[in-house]
Amino acid sequence: MYICFVKLEQAIKSSNFKSELHKASINLLYTAWWLKTLVSKNLKQIDFTQEQFNVMRILKGKHPDKMSVKDIASRMIEQNSNVPRIIDRLEKKSWINRIQCPNDGRHTKIGLSPLGISKLAEASTLVEEATSNVLKLDSKEAGQLNILLEKMREN
Numbered sequence: 001m002y003i004c005f006v007k008l009e010q011a012i013k014s015s016n017f018k019s020e021l022h023k024a025s026i027n028l029l030y031t032a033w034w035l036k037t038l039v040s041k042n043l044k045q046i047d048f049t050q051e052q053f054n055v056m057r058i059l060k061g062k063h064p065d066k067m068s069v070k071d072i073a074s075r076m077i078e079q080n081s082n083v084p085r086i087i088d089r090l091e092k093k094s095w096i097n098r099i100q101c102p103n104d105g106r107h108t109k110i111g112l113s114p115l116g117i118s119k120l121a122e123a124s125t126l127v128e129e130a131t132s133n134v135l136k137l138d139s140k141e142a143g144q145l146n147i148l149l150e151k152m153r154e155n
Contacts, residue, residue, distance in 0.1 A: 028152075035131070042130045048123050051081045052090055056120045059096065059112045066099060066109035095119055 008027045009015040011034075017023035040050055058075045059067060073083040087110055090096040095116030101107040112120065137145065 035134075038130055038134060039127055042126045043123055046119070046122055046126065047093070048119070049086075051076075051078065051086050052095075053120075053123050053127070054078075054081070055083065055086050055090065056095065056112065056116060056123070059110060060117070060120055063112050063117070066111040068107065068109060072110065090116070093119075 008023065008030060011030060012026065017026065036050065039053075043050060043053055054077050055072055058072050069083050069087060072087075073079075073081070076083065087096065087098065091098055093115075094113055097111050097113050099109045099111070101109065135142075
């Protein structure tokens, strides 16, 4: 995939910012969109969406334990994701297993299937390759960025 470096002003065809803080907020939004688009294009190659990838990563973090839909939803990057619909699609692909609780038929637990573990590894490799090729930050710079991003969310 070809990625072209573009300054913010070129990308949005404007250099009219009220302040550096205003520019930073626009830059952050644009960069988040840009990175999401890049990752989505790579995941699409193997029939994944970002939301499916996120659910699968969450499940991998608890594997071999199972999780409820509510627990998965609470850990999603995009909180407005329709987790039951995502889980339905992952189940149709045989990437997850859904187990009904014997005490309450309305409550289910979700876990990764062996095929799901394999597909997640493939997707993770694609995402890591894509992001490492475009995010030109060393470990110290990435740490500084993480501190700044968390500082922004303190309120």
